[in-house]
Amino acid sequence: MSSVESAVRPPVAKIKKRTLKQRLHASGYKWAPYLFISPFFAIFTVFGLFPLLFSLFLSFHYWEPAAGLSAMEWVGIENYTFALTDDWFQTSVYNTLWLALAAGIPQHVIAIPLAYFLHTSFKRSRNTVIGMYFMPFITSTVAISLVFTTLFSRDFGMINMLFTSAGNWTIGDIQPLAWLFPTENIDWNRPEYTKTMIAFVVFWRFVGWNTVLYLSAMQTIPKDLYEAATVDGAKRWQQFWYITVPMLKPMMFFAVTLTIIGNLQLFEEPFIITGGTGGLEQAGKTAAMHMYITAFVEGDFGTASAISWILFALIAFLTWGNNKLLGEKK
Amino acid sequence: MAAVTFNNLKKRFGKTEVVKSFDLHINDGEFVVLLGPSGCGKSTTLRMLAGLEDISDGEIFIADELVNDLHPMERNIAMVFQSYALYPHMSVEQNIAFGLKMTGVAKDEIVKRVKYAADMLELTPLLDRKPKELSGGQRQRVAMGRAMVRTPEVFLFDEPLSNLDAKLRGSMRAEIKTLHDKLGTTTLYVTHDQVEAMTLADRIVILKDGYIEQVGTPKEIFEEPANKFVASFIGAPEMNMIPATIKKTGTISSLVFSDQHIDLPAVYAEDDLLCTLGIRPSDLYLHQRSIESETIGSVKADVIGVELLGSTYHVQCELDGARFIAEVAIADDVNADIDDKVELFFDISRIHLFNNETGKAILPQMN
Numbered sequence: 001m002s003s004v005e006s007a008v009r010p011p012v013a014k015i016k017k018r019t020l021k022q023r024l025h026a027s028g029y030k031w032a033p034y035l036f037i038s039p040f041f042a043i044f045t046v047f048g049l050f051p052l053l054f055s056l057f058l059s060f061h062y063w064e065p066a067a068g069l070s071a072m073e074w075v076g077i078e079n080y081t082f083a084l085t086d087d088w089f090q091t092s093v094y095n096t097l098w099l100a101l102a103a104g105i106p107q108h109v110i111a112i113p114l115a116y117f118l119h120t121s122f123k124r125s126r127n128t129v130i131g132m133y134f135m136p137f138i139t140s141t142v143a144i145s146l147v148f149t150t151l152f153s154r155d156f157g158m159i160n161m162l163f164t165s166a167g168n169w170t171i172g173d174i175q176p177l178a179w180l181f182p183t184e185n186i187d188w189n190r191p192e193y194t195k196t197m198i199a200f201v202v203f204w205r206f207v208g209w210n211t212v213l214y215l216s217a218m219q220t221i222p223k224d225l226y227e228a229a230t231v232d233g234a235k236r237w238q239q240f241w242y243i244t245v246p247m248l249k250p251m252m253f254f255a256v257t258l259t260i261i262g263n264l265q266l267f268e269e270p271f272i273i274t275g276g277t278g279g280l281e282q283a284g285k286t287a288a289m290h291m292y293i294t295a296f297v298e299g300d301f302g303t304a305s306a307i308s309w310i311l312f313a314l315i316a317f318l319t320w321g322n323n324k325l326l327g328e329k330k
Numbered sequence: 331m332a333a334v335t336f337n338n339l340k341k342r343f344g345k346t347e348v349v350k351s352f353d354l355h356i357n358d359g360e361f362v363v364l365l366g367p368s369g370c371g372k373s374t375t376l377r378m379l380a381g382l383e384d385i386s387d388g389e390i391f392i393a394d395e396l397v398n399d400l401h402p403m404e405r406n407i408a409m410v411f412q413s414y415a416l417y418p419h420m421s422v423e424q425n426i427a428f429g430l431k432m433t434g435v436a437k438d439e440i441v442k443r444v445k446y447a448a449d450m451l452e453l454t455p456l457l458d459r460k461p462k463e464l465s466g467g468q469r470q471r472v473a474m475g476r477a478m479v480r481t482p483e484v485f486l487f488d489e490p491l492s493n494l495d496a497k498l499r500g501s502m503r504a505e506i507k508t509l510h511d512k513l514g515t516t517t518l519y520v521t522h523d524q525v526e527a528m529t530l531a532d533r534i535v536i537l538k539d540g541y542i543e544q545v546g547t548p549k550e551i552f553e554e555p556a557n558k559f560v561a562s563f564i565g566a567p568e569m570n571m572i573p574a575t576i577k578k579t580g581t582i583s584s585l586v587f588s589d590q591h592i593d594l595p596a597v598y599a600e601d602d603l604l605c606t607l608g609i610r611p612s613d614l615y616l617h618q619r620s621i622e623s624e625t626i627g628s629v630k631a632d633v634i635g636v637e638l639l640g641s642t643y644h645v646q647c648e649l650d651g652a653r654f655i656a657e658v659a660i661a662d663d664v665n666a667d668i669d670d671k672v673e674l675f676f677d678i679s680r681i682h683l684f685n686n687e688t689g690k691a692i693l694p695q696m697n
Contacts, residue, residue: 227382228415232429232476233403242428246419 059305066299079306089307091282092290093314098195099270099286100263103202107259111210112248116240118211119218130215133208141205145272148201152188160185191283198270198284202263210255217251218244253326260318264311267292287311332393332406332483332516333358334379339388341374341540348374350540352388361510361517363527366537367563372520373488375537379518380409380486393483403433408477409486412493414469416461416476423448423457426475433480447475450512451505467498474509485510487519491526503529524564528552536560558689561608561682567644569682570614570654572607572629576600576683576692583694585683588650592627595678596694605692608682611644614656615675616664623677633670647674 018026059080062073083089114133122129136144151158160182167181175183188197221244229239267288270278278285278293285293287307295304334356341349349371356362364372377383379390381402390397397405408429416425426447430440448454451471461469470490477485487506491499507530510517521527527534528548536543536551536559544556555561561569575586578601585592585607615621618628634653635646643664645656656674658664666672683692 222413222415224411224413224415225417227380228409228411228417228476229428229432230382231380231402231407231409232480233432234428235432238432242432243417246417249419 055305055308058302059309060302062302064299065301075302079302080310083303083306083310088282088285089287089290092278092285092287095195095283095285096264096266096287099199099202099266100260102195102199103206104259104263106203107207107210108252108256111207112214112245113240114207115211115214115218116244118215130212133211135208136205137209141268142272144205145201145269148197149273152197154185154187154189157188189280191279191281194274194279194283198273201269201273202266205269206259206262210259213251213255214248217248221247249326250328253322256322256326257319260322261315264315264318334484334516334518335391336375337389337391339375339378339390340386341371341378341383342386348540349378352542354535354542354545356516356518359514359516361519361530361532363519363521363531363534364537365521365524365527365534367522370537371540372537376486376488376518376520379484380407381405406483407486408480408482409488410473410477410490412489414461414473416469416472418461421458421460422453422464422472425461425472426479429476429480443479447478450478450509451475466494467502470494470502471505474506478509478513483516485515485517487517489521491521492523506530524566536563555682556691558606558608558684561684565610567611567655567657569608569610572609572649572652572654574605574607576603576605587629590630592629592678595625598683598692599695600692604686606684606686608684609676609680611655611657613676613680614658616645616656616658616662616666616672618675620662621675621677623679625678626675627678627681628673628675630671630673633666633668633672635668636664636666645672647672
């Protein structure tokens with residue numbers, strides 16, 4: 001370029017490059033909220049959404065994990081039809097529903113009056129008593145199951161000892177309680193007793209939890225209502241029936257929903273009590289146990305996934321029913 | 331209907347005594363208001379009468395029957411709570427009928443009484459609604475209906491209007507008054523609102539720190555306060571309190587300020603006694619011509635502020651270090667301004683004198 005050309009050419013304006021800090025500032029930090037909530041979405045996607053969608057995908061495939069992802073074979077609804085027609089699955093669903101009712105209903109029927117009793121009769125020592133009731137919920141399921149396995153032991157268990165003591169109690173030549181209590185040790189591992197034993201352990205573990213839930217709901221009921229009812233002439237049981245119970249309905253819905261979900265996914269207690277086998281004649285095998293055994297013992301992840309979605313549908317249906325029964329009426 | 335008597339009633343919570351020797355007789359059909367600041371023991375007294383609070387000492391009689399140990403239901407009382415205490419899951423009809431249902435009243439009788447109460451309180455169109463679908467005033471009426479249907483001997487109201495806005499409070503006040511006039515039931519009403527007390531009560535009981543300060547008709551309480559507390563508690567704006575000294579020269583008593591004095595028409599036994607002059611702001615005038623009385627007194631005071639409140643002016647004054655207000659009508663030719671010295675006129679028969687030590691009213695000697 002000649003010196004003449006450069007002399008007539010207009011000067012080029014220098015564009016100053018902005019620093020990263022300046023550019024971020026200029027953007028008004030609009031992206032900042034997304035950045036801060038992104039860890040949740042990242043974790044949810046990896047550990048929540050992906051397994052959910054993958055299990056749905058898997059439920060329509062036959063897959064042996066050891067052979068890698070490429071070994072997946074599309075089977076349509078075969079896994080579902082297989083699971084639904086499988087005797088063992090049907091037994092496990094029956095066991096699960098039996099346990100859900102036998103362990104679940106008493107939890108609430110006993111927890112509500114128990115919470116009312118704690119609410120009205122304990123003042124200073126209330127928290128200690130609540131702590132005691134809550135203890136089983138925070139204790140290891142393994143420890144609880146082992147303790148109860150010992151308690152229910154045929155030859156040395158305390159339950160048999162108490163029962164047979166009562167059954168063999170005599171007045172003269174008569175055993176007045178023999179019609180109610182056994183006179184010989186019961187083998188609790190027999191199929192007809194397995195579910196009862198598991199139901200009792202589950203009930204014992206969760207009744208305190210439900211008591212705490214109902215107690216917390218009772219504490220939100222205004223004291224004025226009870227005073228008004230007292231002046232209106234309502235006796236204590238009438239106050240419980242006409243005020244406490246209806247006012248607990250939102251909590252009942254919540255607690256029963258938790259029980260439905262928890263009991264239909266029941267795994268740890270029956271697994272440990274039956275030594276992971278489901279017990280004699282599969283009497284203690286729940287749907288969750290069956291799903292686990294299908295996946296991790298038999299290696300059939302497709303059917304296990306289908307079972308999980310059938311269980312999901314069952315839980316959703318029962319929760320809908322619970323909502324109809326106890327949910328808020330519009 | 332029944333008379334209610336409290337004999338030396340006391341209530342202690344631990345070591346704290348909140349009601350101290352409460353004595354009162356409420357006549358059959360009378361409307362009595364317990365009035366006092368927070369923590370004076372008025373609600374506790376009401377709750378002891380209702381049976382919701384144990385009695386530490388003393389006796390309560392309803393219709394000559396000792397009710398100390400009776401269950402609330404057996405006392406034949408009905409109570410309206412500050413929060414209304416309506417059962418949220420029940421309809422208006424069920425709320426009103428609840429007490430009758432609990433006491434085993436026959437179904438057709440329940441229907442009849444609910445209808446009567448609903449008609450009287452204009453609740454008939456609302457009978458199927460739940461409390462959350464009602465306004466504050468409607469809820470209040472339901473609470474009153476619930477109390478009414480039980481045809482109690484005594485109605486108890488625990489600050490029933492305190493949750494309502496000012497306008498609604500006025501109309502509900504009138505409804506309560508009308509209801510009492512119609513039913514004629516003995517009523518004990520607790521409030522900290524003096525307007526409610528003045529407008530509703532046959533007699534007012536002023537309480538402070540668990541003691542009764544004065545019992546009287548609204549007019550007596552307003553015009554003849556027994557002590558400094560009652561004088562300043564009743565009236566808005568509250569009674570002006572100005573320090574003074576009573577001096578007696580021969581048979582003439584006068585009220586002496588730092589640089590002025592007023593000769594009193596009545597004679598007081600006290601001489602050279604530090605006291606407090608109490609006078610209501612509405613009893614002070616800027617012109618002598620505004621008062622129709624033979625005993626007119628006046629004091630000169632510094633004006634420290636003038637506020638226009640629509641129909642009246644509040645002229646804020648200071649005398650001997652005490653600040654007070656003269657409430658003068660806008661038509662009263664208000665020509666005072668800040669830093670002016672004004673002469674304030676009043677009818678001497680309207681003043682109150684209080685002993686500084688005891689707080690009690692100082693009364694003139696009887697001739």
